[in-house]
Amino acid sequence: MSPRNKELNEEIKDARREQILSNALKLFARKGLAATKITDISTASNISQGLLYHYYKSKEQIFVELLRDAYDKMIAAALVLESLPLSPLEKIKMAIEKLLQGFDENKxxxxxxxxxxxxxxxxxxxDEAKEIVKGRFLLYDVITRIITDGQKDGTFKKYDAKDMAVVFWTSLNGLAIYNAVQGEKFKAPDANILIGMFIEKVSPTN
Incomplete structure (x- = not known):
């Protein structure tokens, strides 16, 4: 087989793998892991069950790969955000705006x-998925540290920083659920609504 044909085959395999992952993601999100059958994934991907097994040994393996990919990207983005030479307010604004933009642009x-x-x-x-999920605490920790810094400079409200980080993530989780329910009708809310939950109100000067 020529190098060109090998390269083409790899491209086909990569495209098919992405197709499997994308369809499995939708099924897992809507039905859950337990209720999703491997045949559901193969049917949605328009491939035979036997061919699917050529790529993944089980639906659990697909679930773990999707979960790991999600956490890897979210944790990497959170750490980059924290390291940026921006004020705490600018970091929180950027995080909220980017996440809402993601909801609008990518289902x-x-x-x-x-x-x-x-x-x-x-x-x-x-069990492998349970270990990956532990990474959520790092996400909460990053936002907690950013909020703590914002409280020190007087930008953010003086509530418990960990509680505010919980509000940050649960608000986004709620929007994700609403997005999934609304489908194409979904429109992300104004980012300032969420940002306003964290900002300390400045008293007007006389």
Whole structure:
């Protein structure tokens, strides 16, 4: 087989793998891991069950890969955000605006949040997935540190920073669920609504 044909075959395999992952993500988000059958994924991907097994040994393996990919990207983005030479307010604004933009531009963003929620709640998931889910604490820690810095400079309200980080993430989780329910009708709310929940109100001068 020529190098060109090998390259083409790899491209086909990569495209098919992405197709499987995308369809599985939607099914897991809507039905959950337990209720999703491997045949559901193969049918949605328009491939035979046998061919699907050529790429993944089980639906659990697909679930774990999707979950790991979601957390890897979210954790990497959170750490980059924290390291930027911006004020705490600018960081929180950027985080909220980018996440809302993701909801508007890519439907899979909401599905990933639903997948993470399921993995965080349900017991009937692979042990490997349970280990990955522990990474959510790092996400909360990053936002907690940013909020703490904003409280020190007087930008953010003086509530418990950890509680405010919980409000930050649960608000986005709620929007992800709403996005999934609304479908094409979904329109992300004004980012200032969320940002306003954190900002300390400045008293008007006389």
């Amino acid at each position: 899979d963003t909401a599905y990933y949040y639903l997948l993470i929620n399921q993995a965080s709640i349900f017991e009937a998931i692979p």
